[in-house]
Amino acid sequence: MSLVIVGSVAFDAIETPFGKTDKIVGGAGTYASISASYMYNKVKLVGVVGEDFGEENLNLFKQRKINTEGVEVVKGGKSFFWSGKYHNDMNTRDTLITELNVLAEFDPKIPTSYQDCEYLLLANLTPQVQLRALERMAHRPKLTVMDTMNFWIDTALDDLKEIISKVDVIAINDSEARQLTDEYSLVKAAEKIQKMGPDYVVIKKGEHGALLFGEGRVFSAPALPLAEVFDPTGAGDVFAGAFIGYLAHVQSLSFNNMKNATIYGSALASFCVEKFGVERLMNLSNEQIHHRIKEFVALSKFDM
Amino acid sequence: MSLVIVGSVAFDAIETPFGKTDKIVGGAGTYASISASYMYNKVKLVGVVGEDFGEENLNLFKQRKINTEGVEVVKGGKSFFWSGKYHNDMNTRDTLITELNVLAEFDPKIPTSYQDCEYLLLANLTPQVQLRALERMAHRPKLTVMDTMNFWIDTALDDLKEIISKVDVIAINDSEARQLTDEYSLVKAAEKIQKMGPDYVVIKKGEHGALLFGEGRVFSAPALPLAEVFDPTGAGDVFAGAFIGYLAHVQSLSFNNMKNATIYGSALASFCVEKFGVERLMNLSNEQIHHRIKEFVALSKFDM
Numbered sequence: 001m002s003l004v005i006v007g008s009v010a011f012d013a014i015e016t017p018f019g020k021t022d023k024i025v026g027g028a029g030t031y032a033s034i035s036a037s038y039m040y041n042k043v044k045l046v047g048v049v050g051e052d053f054g055e056e057n058l059n060l061f062k063q064r065k066i067n068t069e070g071v072e073v074v075k076g077g078k079s080f081f082w083s084g085k086y087h088n089d090m091n092t093r094d095t096l097i098t099e100l101n102v103l104a105e106f107d108p109k110i111p112t113s114y115q116d117c118e119y120l121l122l123a124n125l126t127p128q129v130q131l132r133a134l135e136r137m138a139h140r141p142k143l144t145v146m147d148t149m150n151f152w153i154d155t156a157l158d159d160l161k162e163i164i165s166k167v168d169v170i171a172i173n174d175s176e177a178r179q180l181t182d183e184y185s186l187v188k189a190a191e192k193i194q195k196m197g198p199d200y201v202v203i204k205k206g207e208h209g210a211l212l213f214g215e216g217r218v219f220s221a222p223a224l225p226l227a228e229v230f231d232p233t234g235a236g237d238v239f240a241g242a243f244i245g246y247l248a249h250v251q252s253l254s255f256n257n258m259k260n261a262t263i264y265g266s267a268l269a270s271f272c273v274e275k276f277g278v279e280r281l282m283n284l285s286n287e288q289i290h291h292r293i294k295e296f297v298a299l300s301k302f303d304m
Numbered sequence: 305m306s307l308v309i310v311g312s313v314a315f316d317a318i319e320t321p322f323g324k325t326d327k328i329v330g331g332a333g334t335y336a337s338i339s340a341s342y343m344y345n346k347v348k349l350v351g352v353v354g355e356d357f358g359e360e361n362l363n364l365f366k367q368r369k370i371n372t373e374g375v376e377v378v379k380g381g382k383s384f385f386w387s388g389k390y391h392n393d394m395n396t397r398d399t400l401i402t403e404l405n406v407l408a409e410f411d412p413k414i415p416t417s418y419q420d421c422e423y424l425l426l427a428n429l430t431p432q433v434q435l436r437a438l439e440r441m442a443h444r445p446k447l448t449v450m451d452t453m454n455f456w457i458d459t460a461l462d463d464l465k466e467i468i469s470k471v472d473v474i475a476i477n478d479s480e481a482r483q484l485t486d487e488y489s490l491v492k493a494a495e496k497i498q499k500m501g502p503d504y505v506v507i508k509k510g511e512h513g514a515l516l517f518g519e520g521r522v523f524s525a526p527a528l529p530l531a532e533v534f535d536p537t538g539a540g541d542v543f544a545g546a547f548i549g550y551l552a553h554v555q556s557l558s559f560n561n562m563k564n565a566t567i568y569g570s571a572l573a574s575f576c577v578e579k580f581g582v583e584r585l586m587n588l589s590n591e592q593i594h595h596r597i598k599e600f601v602a603l604s605k606f607d608m
Contacts, residue, residue, distance in 0.1 A: 020377040089488055185394055186511075187531040206489075208512035211529055220603050222524035225515055227491040293608060297523045300604050302563040304597060 031234035032241030037247025050077035127159035174175025239265035311427025335538035336545030343549025350374035354381035431463035469501035543569035
């Protein structure tokens with residue numbers, strides 16, 4: 001039994017009002033798998049990098065005991081590269097450079113050792129690659145969660161709708177949910193997305209937390225109010241990784257556990273934004289996570 | 305012992321994507337006092353109207369057992385009139401008409417029968433009038449809560465800062481908190497506002513709920529996810545009215561009760577937006593309120 005995560009593994013160069021980075025390790029698969037590794041100990045990653053990625057960067061995954069047998073290294077190839085600049089409000093950003101490189105031809109291969117997959121996360125990636133990865137699973141996973149982004153709504157809507165029709169849970173941010181459904185109300189947007197396939201819809205609202213819709217119920221998870229958001233890159237991927245990682249850990253899909261998974265997702269995301277890239281995520285202790293979860297309890301608990 | 309609410313009593317004409325109204329009763333004092341009347345039974349209103357307001361409209365307050373001895377009726381005067389149009393997202397609006405009328409010369413009089421005031425709400429109004437009302441209280445109230453709006457930040461900042469320095473709680477919306485403090489982070493904004501005077505800062509975030517800051521703690525209240533927001537006018541005033549009304553009812557200022565007050569504020573506001581003006585608020589049963597509070601519990605409760 002394992003949790004398989006399919007997603008990009010990449011280099012990012014990020015500029016925020018707090019500073020800028022050279023090329024650092026990024027990618028939805030990276031953020032999601034590192035996050036999930038704090039919840040569950042059998043995380044297996046599928047992705048592709050170029051020869052430039054190097055052993056020292058692959059070591060990040062080894063440090064977190066993430067299986068990288070499914071991460072293809074393309075000889076002579078260059079890794080996916082994204083560069084972006086955040087505005088002062090940290091809620092909007094401009095993409096400066098997108099070089100698909102080895103991601104352009106990515107054909108996901110699922111190693112035999114991954115076919116014990118019970119939990120599958122299709123992290124943000126080309127919908128066609130998400131579809132192919134799902135098809136190549138010998139058994140239908142117990143739970144399939146997907147993420148996406150506005151770029152795929154704009155450029156690959158048909159494929160996106162097809163993969164949405166095949167998953168159990170979609171995690172999507174508020175503006176994307178509105179764009180996908182043409183509904184301003186998130187209640188109506190979630191209803192429409194549920195009709196497209198997923199039983200559960202998680203709408204990520206950044207600094208405003210997340211809403212979980214499913215079984216005719218709604219759960220509102222707060223975001224931790226932060227004095228400083230240093231770098232929001234990857235927070236949504238980290239959310240998705242911890243969400244499915246928690247469910248894999250507890251081996252239960254009850255609504256109560258879905259709620260807890262949403263809280264764990266929010267908690268891990270709140271760490272992610274404290275430093276550039278995956279830096280903060282590489283150095284978390286279980287005590288720190290436990291303490292942050294307690295902060296979420298204090299933040300939202302009332303007795304009535 | 306009583307709860308005194310100082311605020312505008314007015315006519316509004318509202319246009320939303322769902323329809324438009326003729327002149328209907330509005331004003332911060334109106335919304336706040338009607339809301340508070342569901343929490344506490346000794347609500348006393350201070351305000352001013354013109355002769356055009358009429359007995360039938362003053363009857364709205366009588367129906368809710370709100371004392372209107374402090375509502376001055378200016379003979380031959382016209383009531384404050386505001387007209388606005390909401391955009392499709394319901395989060396932004398254009399003001400079409402503002403006729404101050406009798407509000408321009410408003411000098412708040414506090415009837416002797418109001419001097420048993422223990423809880424004082426200075427609802428959204430000219431900061432100078434808020435200051436004068438507070439000065440005219442024979443005894444310092446046990447708790448003074450104020451609300452304001454961007455217009456006063458733009459046009460009466462010095463008076464606004466003076467009244468802010470004298471209250472215990474300020475309820476303010478997120479964009480106003482940012483404008484007032486020049487801080488994007490709501491944590492930093494709340495800290496700055498606390499340094500200006502109030503021990504507690506409630507930041508209202510509309511569809512994203514509210515944050516309560518005080519005693520070095522934070523509480524995040526969700527907003528009820530709604531399929532349709534019919535008319536957002538007055539929701540912030542309703543929040544403030546139920547907030548202080550709840551505290552007057554329980555006669556306790558513990559942080560736990562502040563949290564509950566925030567939930568009651570959010571719950572009453574969620575009713576307000578379901579119909580135009582005060583219509584929905586005039587016809588609430590205790591059972592409906594109780595049921596809505598239960599929805600807030602279900603919405604935000606998790607067990608960890």
